[in-house]
Amino acid sequence: xxxxxxxxxxxxxxxxxxxxxxxxxxxxxxxSPFTAMVLWQAIALAGGLSMIGAMLVYGLxxxxxxxxxxxxxxxxxxxxxxxxxxxxFWHIFALSAAALLTAHLVFTLLLTYYKIERQRQRHxxxxxxxxxxxxxxxxTLVINHDSPxxxxxxxxxxxxxxxxxxxxxxxxxxxxxxxLIHENAHLSQRxxxxxxxxxxWRQALPWLPTTRLAQESVNSLIEMLxxxxxxxxxxxxxxxxxxxxxxxxxxxxARDAELQSGGPSLALAGIDSAAGTSGSDSAxxxxxxxxxxxxxxxxxPSPVRSLVLAGCVLLLALPTALLVVPGLLG
Amino acid sequence: xxxxxxxxxxxxxxxxxxxxxxxANTLRDRLAQTSVGRDGAAGHEGKELAVTTVxxxxxxxxxxxxxxxxxxxxxxxxxxxxxxxxHTAELMHEVLGSAPDREAVLARFIGSVSEGEAxxxxxxxxxx
Numbered sequence: 001x002x003x004x005x006x007x008x009x010x011x012x013x014x015x016x017x018x019x020x021x022x023x024x025x026x027x028x029x030x031x032s033p034f035t036a037m038v039l040w041q042a043i044a045l046a047g048g049l050s051m052i053g054a055m056l057v058y059g060l061x062x063x064x065x066x067x068x069x070x071x072x073x074x075x076x077x078x079x080x081x082x083x084x085x086x087x088x089f090w091h092i093f094a095l096s097a098a099a100l101l102t103a104h105l106v107f108t109l110l111l112t113y114y115k116i117e118r119q120r121q122r123h124x125x126x127x128x129x130x131x132x133x134x135x136x137x138x139x140t141l142v143i144n145h146d147s148p149x150x151x152x153x154x155x156x157x158x159x160x161x162x163x164x165x166x167x168x169x170x171x172x173x174x175x176x177x178x179x180l181i182h183e184n185a186h187l188s189q190r191x192x193x194x195x196x197x198x199x200x201w202r203q204a205l206p207w208l209p210t211t212r213l214a215q216e217s218v219n220s221l222i223e224m225l226x227x228x229x230x231x232x233x234x235x236x237x238x239x240x241x242x243x244x245x246x247x248x249x250x251x252x253x254a255r256d257a258e259l260q261s262g263g264p265s266l267a268l269a270g271i272d273s274a275a276g277t278s279g280s281d282s283a284x285x286x287x288x289x290x291x292x293x294x295x296x297x298x299x300x301p302s303p304v305r306s307l308v309l310a311g312c313v314l315l316l317a318l319p320t321a322l323l324v325v326p327g328l329l330g
Numbered sequence: 331x332x333x334x335x336x337x338x339x340x341x342x343x344x345x346x347x348x349x350x351x352x353x354a355n356t357l358r359d360r361l362a363q364t365s366v367g368r369d370g371a372a373g374h375e376g377k378e379l380a381v382t383t384v385x386x387x388x389x390x391x392x393x394x395x396x397x398x399x400x401x402x403x404x405x406x407x408x409x410x411x412x413x414x415x416x417h418t419a420e421l422m423h424e425v426l427g428s429a430p431d432r433e434a435v436l437a438r439f440i441g442s443v444s445e446g447e448a449x450x451x452x453x454x455x456x457x458x
Contacts, residue, residue, distance in 0.1 A: 282441020
């Protein structure tokens with residue numbers, strides 16, 4: 001099973017470095033955000049699995065023909081003090097590293113969850129005292145603030161969407177509906193679970209720059225998914241207007257700008273350049289959302305989407321197979 | 331019976347509006363004049379909102395860091411730690427700020443954009 005550890009290591013490196021970079025630069029995710037989202041999850045999961053698997057398989061190599069036999073011998077050494085002479089320094093090193101990485105990933109996931117939950121709890125407590133229920137329906141609160149702000153705070157049955165006075169004043173009813181549908185889509189599609197997982201992934205491996213790329217891409221993809229839900233009932237122009245008004249901050253300036261001149265292509269070029277420059281993550285997200293709405297591309301053809309999804313299954317099956325198959329062959 | 335949550339809100343409203351420290355007794359009396367205080371009495375006929383209930387509410391608010399007790403005086407006088415506006419500002423700072431893990435805590439309709447990008451969007455708005 002020696003070769004399996006090398007293949008797993010190669011897979012881990014490929015998934016940790018070139019693949020996320022290519023995917024983060026690709027244009028097609030904006031066309032089929034859901035498919036891209038599944039792919040990001042498969043890459044992160046398979047990447048983690050092959051990182052740990054490579055070290056585990058290498059370390060167990062002298063004491064078992066396959067993963068199960070190796071783990072059984074290892075358990076014998078740890079629990080019953082069986083002789084460890086079969087294991088060299090590098091084997092023990094690899095096994096310790098595998099155990100540490102696994103513990104680190106699980107611990108970071110839990111710690112991130114705890115931190116996020118504590119912040120949400122505090123936020124909910126303050127909202128309970130400061131915000132008032134909105135006429136827009138249950139689960140919607142209004143807070144007294146002048147700038148246009150809308151956000152949702154996930155929390156199971158206690159999930160709320162919060163709108164500011166400034167936002168209600170700045171938007172027409174249809175635009176407000178688009179914002180609410182967008183925020184409710186985040187909640188009903190449970191995007192916070194994705195945000196949590198990828199925030200933890202980045203927190204756990206901050207030295208791996210591609211974890212940042214993954215988090216940024218996922219942040220931007222969930223916005224596109226929520227936009228698509230809003231587009232089912234509201235017009236594209238309504239949604240773009242809502243985005244532009246909220247993003248430009250002051251509704252007065254935004255409405256005044258309707259009088260200004262200049263071709264749409266010029267404005268679009270500005271957006272695209274904003275998307276390309278090294279602006280903040282969220283600015284790039286906003287720019288790519290708007291340019292996606294302005295010049296819509298057709299969805300990926302369904303055979304291509306199926307192919308990508310099949311690739312995701314393969315991505316997860318490959319490290320699993322490399323871990324299990326040597327045992328079946330041997 | 332008004333829930334503890336509703337009472338907390340009513341007590342904070344009173345403290346924020348009063349701008350000065352108040353005892354549990356004073357707060358109870360003022361609450362009795364509001365709808366929340368009357369709801370509190372509705373559960374048991376003729377029984378008014380108990381001072382102990384107000385004290386429970388105040389200690390919950392104290393734990394949350396929203397209310398502080400003046401030491402040394404008896405009965406204790408309570409006051410809001412910061413104004414309603416300050417708390418709103420704190421909340422909005424959390425929403426609009428760029429703390430690294432904010433993105434996982436809540437999902438904003440629009441993230442922060444630079445002035446240049448806002449300008450581009452404003453121009454764009456002119457063509458819709």
